Amino acid sequence: MFGFKKKKVVSNAIVAPVNGELIALSELQDGVFSSGMMGQGYAVVPSDGNVVAPINGTVVSIFPTKHALTFKDDQGHEILLHLGIDTVELAGKPFVIKVQEGQSVTTGTQLAQMDLAMIQADDKNPSVILIWTNLKDEQLKLTASGTVAAGEAVAELK
Secondary structure, three states: OOOOHHHHHHEEEEEOOEEEEEEHHHOOOOOHHHOOOOOEEEEEOOOOEEEEEEOOEEEEEEEEOOOEEEEEEEEOOOOEEEEEEEEHHOOOEEEEEEOOOEEEEEEOOOOEEEOHHHHHHOOOOOEEEEEOOOOOOEHHHHHHOEOOOOOOOEEEOO
């Protein structure tokens, strides 16, 4: 009515899991992730600790240390959502997980809350990393850059 336009997120979009700065994996200070040896993906340096689902799918596993979750989407893609670098050493303390294994989620469903101050106080990098671990013929292409909002479409598979 007033001409205001909201950004629409399509149901199969790959969205930012947190508010923050979108970066390529190659920019991470971690050889395992930055080399792409685990798969294709991207990272977001978070500006707050609210973590949402980046895809429609099912939560396959939640690591006991709460620093990582895995998903499977409807096309069979396996996705690792890693909360920070070397945060496994924090034994789950800065993370509150809001979902359960086997739960279906849609883009934007709240998954977790991260205590960024606690992560940074332990000199850990809080970057939220997404890795597609089983892509064969598809390529992940970033469709956004710079500052992004949680739930905003940022990538697509081609």
